[in-house]
Amino acid sequence: MRPSERQLAWQAMEFYGFVHFGMNTMTDREWGEGHDDPAAFDPAGLDADQWVRALKAAGMTGVILTCKHHDGFCLWPSDVTSYSVAASPWRGGRGDVVAEVSEAARRHGLRFGIYLSPWDRTEASYGSGSAYDDFYVAQLTELLTRYGPVFTVWLDGANGEGPNGRRQVYDWERYYAVVRELQPDAVISVCGPDVRWCGNEAGSTRPDEWSVVPRALLDAERIADRSQQADDGTFARLVRSDDLDLGSRAALAGHEDDLVWYPAEVNTSIRPGWFHHPAEDGMVRPAEELFGIYLRAVGGNSCFLLNVPPARDGLLRDADVAVLERLGRLVEDFRARRVSATATVSSGTAGDVATAWPGGGGTPWRPDAADPLPGVRLEFARPRTVEAVVVGEDITEGQRVEHVVVRGRRDGRWTTLAQANAVGYQRILTFPPAEVDAVLVEMPQARDTPVVAHVTAIGATP
Structure with a gap:
């Protein structure tokens, strides 16, 4: 659809x-x-x-x-x-x-x-x-x-x-x-x-x-x-x-x-x-x-x-x-409060996934069809306190993501910060402020290969 x-x-x-x-x-x-x-x-x-x-x-x-x-x-x-x-x-x-x-x-x-x-x-x-x-x-x-x-x-x-x-x-x-x-x-x-x-x-x-x-x-x-x-x-x-x-x-x-x-x-x-x-x-x-x-x-x-x-x-x-x-x-x-980050992806090419929000545009990220766990990792230049992640699908290709998990990394360890099911045009996942040096957004369930327009981390209120 x-x-x-x-x-x-x-x-x-x-x-x-x-x-x-x-x-x-x-x-x-x-x-x-x-x-x-x-x-x-x-x-x-x-x-x-x-x-x-x-x-x-x-x-x-x-x-x-x-x-x-x-x-x-x-x-x-x-x-x-x-x-x-x-x-x-x-x-x-x-x-x-x-x-x-x-x-x-x-x-x-x-x-x-x-x-x-x-x-x-x-x-x-x-x-x-x-x-x-x-x-x-x-x-x-x-x-x-x-x-x-x-x-x-x-x-x-x-x-x-x-x-x-x-x-x-x-x-x-x-x-x-x-x-x-x-x-x-x-x-x-x-x-x-x-x-x-x-x-x-x-x-x-x-x-x-x-x-x-x-x-x-x-x-x-x-x-x-x-x-x-x-x-x-x-x-x-x-x-x-x-x-x-x-x-x-x-x-x-x-x-x-x-x-x-x-x-x-x-x-x-x-x-x-x-x-x-x-x-x-x-x-x-x-x-x-x-x-x-x-x-x-x-x-x-x-x-x-x-x-x-x-x-x-x-x-x-x-x-x-x-x-x-x-x-x-x-x-x-x-x-x-969008946190500047470098995106690495589990497969395929990252495109503009880390810079397209807000405003849209750019090239979305499409993982390989055989990718068993599609994900986008946002790497920060230094540890940052974040309290939300914004994820959006390219809905010109439909609504595909059925589960999304957000994890944060500190001292080399990953902790789950938030998760949800539907994403669609845009999902804002909020959570208690956490100091991390990277955020990982994974999509373990989807109706077809996800096509992701943007992934953005939001810094905590000063």
């Missing part, structure tokens, strides 16, 4: 932002019921450049905007509904939040993505079948043709209609076809075939994340069934334990002829809620906690999507901005 070009480009983004903003921001709700007076939407200080600068300071590479949430209020002047910014007093009824955010993203070098909720609590045709599909496709078309390149279309599975609510059977395949036609480089995420939801909104990651999984996990209705069903405040920190292994040999048994490349995204919010609530201004998660999620997500063969919600005036609060700046420094410091 191999990723598509769009999946490869998405995986390399590693870390990007979510911006939940809209009518719910004005009404202090998470799930608006729809039909709120458009006059309530008037964020006088809205500054998309402030949002994007703060996300970029955290080390993010893109931003996804909630162009329409479940309440149905559109942040752009849609031609197919009057329930939009065009009916609000903001910018004299001539404003377009989607345009302002997409343009700010381009100015600051971030990629732009859209969230368009399939569930709509205002649109009268919702629940009617093809009439609502026509409406949704019309809005999707507007967003995909008016605002430049889009890196993702994020299709939420959340739906709280309940057993007595209006039931809309979405024409997912039609939605996908529109995206493929209008934005062929965009990945379709969550209720889509390109990027898999990790299964929770708490930022929790599996012990081992596999990009190759049974095709049954692509079922959008199954994803929707496991998504949020009620606005009760508990789902955001709910973590299930019934699907911790999706791609080991045991998990794939019986599905070997029906597999897909379906990599994971880890999403959570900087605050308890997804939209801004003044009562949560003192509950911004510390940068150190978010950095831990970053290490487990970006360092666990996933991408990390962090939500940062602007307030009613259209500005991010100072506390959120400060945390993002601190998070960016932690990420940069981690990268800067």
Whole structure:
């Protein structure tokens, strides 16, 4: 199994932002019921450049905007509904939040993505079948043709209609076809075939994340069934334990002829809620906690999507901005602590395996097919205290490594520092600081000859 070009480009983004903003921001709700007076939407200080600068300071590479949430209020002047910014007093009824955010993203070098909720609590045709599909496709078309390149279309599975609510059977395949036609480089995420939801909104990651999984996990209705069903405040920190292994040999048994490349995204919010609530201004998660999620997500063969919600005036609060700046420094410091080393390999040619991180590129290392224990040894010029090793596969050749062991050498003796199973695009293995003069990364189990893009040791925090 191999990723598509769009999946490869998405995986390399590693870390990007979510911006939940809209009518719910004005009404202090998470799930608006729809039909709120458009006059309530008037964020006088809205500054998309402030949002994007703060996300970029955290080390993010893109931003996804909630162009329409479940309440149905559109942040752009849609031609197919009057329930939009065009009916609000903001910018004299001539404003377009989607345009302002997409343009700010381009100015600051971030990629732009859209969230368009399939569930709509205002649109009268919702629940009617093809009439609502026509409406949704019309809005999707507007967003995909008016605002430049889009890196993702994020299709939420959340739906709280309940057993007595209006039931809309979405024409997912039609939605996908529109995206493929209008934005062929965009990945379709969550209720889509390109990027898999990790299964929770708490930022929790599996012990081992596999990009190759049974095709049954692509079922959008199954994803929707496991998504949020009620606005009760508990789902955001709910973590299930019934699907911790999706791609080991045991998990794939019986599905070997029906597999897909379906990599994971880890999403959570900087605050308890997804939209801004003044009562949560003192509950911004510390940068150190978010950095831990970053290490487990970006360092666990996933991408990390962090939500940062602007307030009613259209500005991010100072506390959120400060945390993002601190998070960016932690990420940069981690990268800067890469220990210079000389690589020797068990067979084949080392290529650029010791120098390709961060940033990628160069020639990966491919051991001989007959190599009984493929490994990369990093030799340091002097003993160094290290606390992490970063390993990445060249996933253009698939995900092959099934077990990796990290050892450190001191006084001629090797000690095991860390081990894991799945690697994939990138695995960050952390361990208590250890003073060593060499690190050995071995891959005793693989599905085929490993193809390793990079191996890097990270020095301990001074």
